[in-house]
Each structure stands twice: as structure tokens, then as C-alpha cells.
Amino acid sequence: MSAIAVQVNHYLTWSPAKIKAFRQTLLTWYDQNGRDLPWRRNQEPYHILISEIMLQQTQVQTVIPYYHNFLQHFPTVQALAAAPEEELLQVWSGLGYYSRARHLQQAAQQIVQDYGGVWPQTAAGLADLSGVGPYTAGAIASISFKEAVPAVDGNAFRVFARLLEIDLDIAKPQTRSIFAAIIQQIIDPDRPGDFNQAIMDLGASYLTAKNSDPAHSPVRDFDASWQAGTYEDYPVKTKKAKPVVQQYYVLALHTPSGWLLSQRSSRELLARLWLFPLLAVAKINDTKPAASSGVTEQPIVLPPAAFKKALTTIQLQKIQVEFQELTGIAVVWRDPTLKIVKHVFTHRQWQLKILTGELTTTPSLALFPGKWFTEADLTNGAIPTVQRKIMQELSQNN
DNA sequence: GAGGCGTGGGC
DNA sequence: TGCCCAAGCCT
Structure with missing residues (x-):
């Protein structure tokens, strides 16, 4: 048998x-x-x-x-x-x-x-x-x-x-x-x-x-x-691991053409959907010299109080540089809120600090695979819930 | 075979 | 709040 x-x-x-x-x-x-x-x-x-x-x-x-x-x-x-x-x-x-x-x-x-x-x-x-x-x-x-x-x-x-x-x-x-x-x-x-x-x-x-x-x-x-x-x-069921915390700055750029969103790659979370560009907090706050031996360092996660705190001028400048290298667009970023947006996935928890930038003319997107989204585009588009949550936070903040 | 992959509801 | 749960599948 x-x-x-x-x-x-x-x-x-x-x-x-x-x-x-x-x-x-x-x-x-x-x-x-x-x-x-x-x-x-x-x-x-x-x-x-x-x-x-x-x-x-x-x-x-x-x-x-x-x-x-x-x-x-x-x-x-x-x-x-x-x-x-x-x-x-x-x-x-x-x-x-x-x-x-x-x-x-x-x-x-x-x-x-x-x-x-x-x-x-x-x-x-x-x-x-x-x-x-x-x-x-x-x-x-x-x-x-x-x-x-x-x-x-x-x-x-x-x-x-x-x-x-x-x-x-x-x-x-x-x-x-x-x-x-x-x-x-x-x-x-x-x-x-x-x-x-x-x-x-x-x-x-x-x-x-x-x-x-x-x-x-x-x-x-x-x-x-x-x-x-x-x-x-019953039933007997072993538990799964807790979500890992990941912290990002959300770069919300508004121009006369609308908001700048980038399409997520096919290999990352929320593949092929449209979201504000994200910048890993570790990239801005990791002051240690780059690893020389090729060993991957643990991503740093700021304590909640430190992540919530208003950004320093130095941090804002570093973010501006990073965003400009990514997109070719020069933006002066503002840190309008002390709130953190949390969004929980099955295996990850995102903690997001929203930064806003405003331009009075629409820059070229030659360097960056992004798209301008009007309010109507955001309503009807291929947008994940976390993006809608961020938009809601932005409108409440006005 | 274990981990990746969204979101909303209930307590 | 934090945790578990809800008509799983792919790699």
C-alpha cells in the first residue's frame, strides 16, 4: 500500500x-x-x-x-x-x-x-x-x-x-x-x-x-x-515569518503636466505598476564608507523617531543629488510632514516619508522611464493601493 | 521546499 | 496596535 x-x-x-x-x-x-x-x-x-x-x-x-x-x-x-x-x-x-x-x-x-x-x-x-x-x-x-x-x-x-x-x-x-x-x-x-x-x-x-x-x-x-x-x-498550521521593515523616501514631484510616476520593473514588488519614485533611506543615511570586500551590508533601518524627524538640510541635498542622477531633473525637495505612511505586504512592511517638489515648467523625461499622471490618470491607472494611500496623505496635507 | 507575492477585515 | 486570516500559485 x-x-x-x-x-x-x-x-x-x-x-x-x-x-x-x-x-x-x-x-x-x-x-x-x-x-x-x-x-x-x-x-x-x-x-x-x-x-x-x-x-x-x-x-x-x-x-x-x-x-x-x-x-x-x-x-x-x-x-x-x-x-x-x-x-x-x-x-x-x-x-x-x-x-x-x-x-x-x-x-x-x-x-x-x-x-x-x-x-x-x-x-x-x-x-x-x-x-x-x-x-x-x-x-x-x-x-x-x-x-x-x-x-x-x-x-x-x-x-x-x-x-x-x-x-x-x-x-x-x-x-x-x-x-x-x-x-x-x-x-x-x-x-x-x-x-x-x-x-x-x-x-x-x-x-x-x-x-x-x-x-x-x-x-x-x-x-x-x-x-x-x-x-x-484544527487545522494545524505553522506560522510564517513577520514582514521585514523597509524604509523609503517617496519623491512626489508635481508639475503643470501632473505627478511624476515611474513604472516598477518586472522583477520587483508591484511589478509593472506605477508608483512615485522611491529612494531607500539607507542610501541617504548610511554614512559608512562603501564595503571594500564586496560583502553586502545589512540595510539600515532608522528608529521610528529618527525616521519621523524633520530632514536636515544635508539630507535634503543628498536626496536632491540622488534624484537628479536618477532622472536628470533638478528639484528642491520639501519635507512637509512628520508623518510616516505605513503599508504592509505579506512579507514586507514599507515605512514611507513623503517629500514634495514643485516645478512651474515640465522638464524633459529623456533620462528616466517615467510618466506624468493627471488626477484622472491616477484614478483610473494601473496604480497599486500604496500609491493611492500616498496621494490621500498628500491631499490631506494641503 | 521555502519564500515571494497585495489587500482588507476582524478582534 | 499587531496579528491572523481570506476560494493559492510560481519559482
């Missing part, structure tokens, strides 16, 4: 009759209490794909307006495949994890160009699409094509960890295949899409991560951790 089969037998002790009863109970509850969500109105694989990608690590109520707007802009897989990247990122602006948008478009291009517009109809085939992993492939295959495969997301991990008291660490990649094999035995082969979505609704209602209510869950009779009083111990 394979190692996975051993694990399945260890955790899944339900009889065939109990499995049948579970399906019946779950789907009866789902038929009466399932959520009415926009992407549940039909089973178009294009619609399901869009919703599933947007829902990755993102809450339902956040996704709903983006889902409608996205389909308005790109009604078909052909339209998405042909869209300019700039428009794609505009429509995705604010939703986060922007590589999802680029992979989604690549998937659309695969469908149109490689498959002649014909969708793969199995999870294995769908998983070849860019940005489609095991969860999303299972979701589309089961919902759109009725393949009896599990869709193992955070809800499925949590629900089945509690029902079966599975004490495997769900943060470890190898755990997924155990859960998938267990759920494969339980999934309703006649209604796999509804089964998977019912598990998600269960995980979003009675069996939530916090403040769960297993006592009133429709499947409480199948819930071993509820009966044992151990449900708060």
Missing part, C-alpha cells in the same frame, strides 16, 4: 454508508442555504476561471465588484487574450497579487492560441494553464465539467481537518495530496461541483477559522473534533 493510502486509512474511518449520509446532509443543506454569488449563475468555464483566480487569498466581498467590472471589460476569453497589459492592470488595480492578472491573461492566450478556443475539460488538463494550480484546476473541472475531483483550498483543509481530526500541518506542501486523497473518497461523484462549493460555504459560515460555530453546523454529527471538544486545535 502506498504511503498516501496508509494516511487515508488512518484518518478516514467512515463507512460507505456514513460517506453517503454525509453527502446527503451536506448537499441538502447547500441546496437550501448555499450563497447566491455572481459566478454561481452559470457554469461557464471562463466565468469560473475569473472568479477562482480573483478569490485566491481574497475575500468574497472584495472580489464581487472586481468580478463584474472585469467581465464588463473582458467579456470573453478572446477579449482577455487580446487586451493590452496596461488595461489589464488598470482593471486589476487594488485587488493585489498582480501576477495573478498576468497569468490569467496568459491562460486566456493559451486557450485561444494553443487550444483553438476549446477548454481542457479535466483537472489535469486545466492545470497546464498559467496560474492554475491544483485547487483552481479542481474547482473548474468539478464546477464546469462535472469531474469528480476535489478542490482543496483553505476551507477544505479546515473543514476536513476538523471533521476527521487530521493533525497534519497544512502549511506543508506535501499535506495537500493526503487531503486530496481523503476528499476524493468522500466527494459526491454525481454533484462534485456542488460538493466542493458546499464545503467552501461550510468553511465560510459554521466552520470558520475564528469564532466558529460547530454546534449548529449541519454536519455536526460528522464532526469528530466538535464531539471531542478539540476543534480549536
Whole structure:
């Protein structure tokens, strides 16, 4: 017997009759209490794909307006495949994890160009699409094509960890295949899409991560951790590291043509989006001589009080020099506020001190890959939330 | 396999 | 406030 089969037998002790009863109970509850969500109105694989990608690590109520707007802009897989990247990122602006948008478009291009517009109809085939992993492939295959495969997301991990008291660490990649094999035995082969979505609704209602209510869950009779009083111990999940602090000066230059923004490179955080130029605080405040041995020094992080303090004339001059070397533009920078804008990503925390500069004529951008943004451009552009937050701080400061 | 990758909400 | 969480995938 394979190692996975051993694990399945260890955790899944339900009889065939109990499995049948579970399906019946779950789907009866789902038929009466399932959520009415926009992407549940039909089973178009294009619609399901869009919703599933947007829902990755993102809450339902956040996704709903983006889902409608996205389909308005790109009604078909052909339209998405042909869209300019700039428009794609505009429509995705604010939703986060922007590589999802680029992979989604690549998937659309695969469908149109490689498959002649014909969708793969199995999870294995769908998983070849860019940005489609095991969860999303299972979701589309089961919902759109009725393949009896599990869709193992955070809800499925949590629900089945509690029902079966599975004490495997769900943060470890190898755990997924155990859960998938267990759920494969339980999934309703006649209604796999509804089964998977019912598990998600269960995980979003009675069996939530916090403040769960297993006592009133429709499947409480199948819930071993509820009966044992151990449900708060499941699922087992190791913690991730805290975000690293990074400090930057934000160089907000305004001219008659608007604000100067630069496009982030493809390799850095917020890739391909537009943001005020940033200057690492370490570059201005590191007074040590350059490392002679080629050893990379630890980036310095100023204590909060020092970072908040008004900039000295020397610091402002150094910033002016750095900005001029970068862009060819001479600007006298002002430090109009003692506030720090904080923005937290999954693995980094940015602390930002905003500097402003004003020019009465628009300089040339020959040296610098930047663009002038009017207020309207900022509203509609491919702009990350941190840029909108900075703009809000600037307008409050006026 | 561990780390990179956004944002908003809840307590 | 700081932390965890929310329909993960890619490298």
C-alpha cells in the first residue's frame, strides 16, 4: 500500500454508508442555504476561471465588484487574450497579487492560441494553464465539467481537518495530496461541483477559522473534533515569518503636466505598476564608507523617531543629488510632514516619508522611464493601493 | 521546499 | 496596535 493510502486509512474511518449520509446532509443543506454569488449563475468555464483566480487569498466581498467590472471589460476569453497589459492592470488595480492578472491573461492566450478556443475539460488538463494550480484546476473541472475531483483550498483543509481530526500541518506542501486523497473518497461523484462549493460555504459560515460555530453546523454529527471538544486545535498550521521593515523616501514631484510616476520593473514588488519614485533611506543615511570586500551590508533601518524627524538640510541635498542622477531633473525637495505612511505586504512592511517638489515648467523625461499622471490618470491607472494611500496623505496635507 | 507575492477585515 | 486570516500559485 502506498504511503498516501496508509494516511487515508488512518484518518478516514467512515463507512460507505456514513460517506453517503454525509453527502446527503451536506448537499441538502447547500441546496437550501448555499450563497447566491455572481459566478454561481452559470457554469461557464471562463466565468469560473475569473472568479477562482480573483478569490485566491481574497475575500468574497472584495472580489464581487472586481468580478463584474472585469467581465464588463473582458467579456470573453478572446477579449482577455487580446487586451493590452496596461488595461489589464488598470482593471486589476487594488485587488493585489498582480501576477495573478498576468497569468490569467496568459491562460486566456493559451486557450485561444494553443487550444483553438476549446477548454481542457479535466483537472489535469486545466492545470497546464498559467496560474492554475491544483485547487483552481479542481474547482473548474468539478464546477464546469462535472469531474469528480476535489478542490482543496483553505476551507477544505479546515473543514476536513476538523471533521476527521487530521493533525497534519497544512502549511506543508506535501499535506495537500493526503487531503486530496481523503476528499476524493468522500466527494459526491454525481454533484462534485456542488460538493466542493458546499464545503467552501461550510468553511465560510459554521466552520470558520475564528469564532466558529460547530454546534449548529449541519454536519455536526460528522464532526469528530466538535464531539471531542478539540476543534480549536484544527487545522494545524505553522506560522510564517513577520514582514521585514523597509524604509523609503517617496519623491512626489508635481508639475503643470501632473505627478511624476515611474513604472516598477518586472522583477520587483508591484511589478509593472506605477508608483512615485522611491529612494531607500539607507542610501541617504548610511554614512559608512562603501564595503571594500564586496560583502553586502545589512540595510539600515532608522528608529521610528529618527525616521519621523524633520530632514536636515544635508539630507535634503543628498536626496536632491540622488534624484537628479536618477532622472536628470533638478528639484528642491520639501519635507512637509512628520508623518510616516505605513503599508504592509505579506512579507514586507514599507515605512514611507513623503517629500514634495514643485516645478512651474515640465522638464524633459529623456533620462528616466517615467510618466506624468493627471488626477484622472491616477484614478483610473494601473496604480497599486500604496500609491493611492500616498496621494490621500498628500491631499490631506494641503 | 521555502519564500515571494497585495489587500482588507476582524478582534 | 499587531496579528491572523481570506476560494493559492510560481519559482
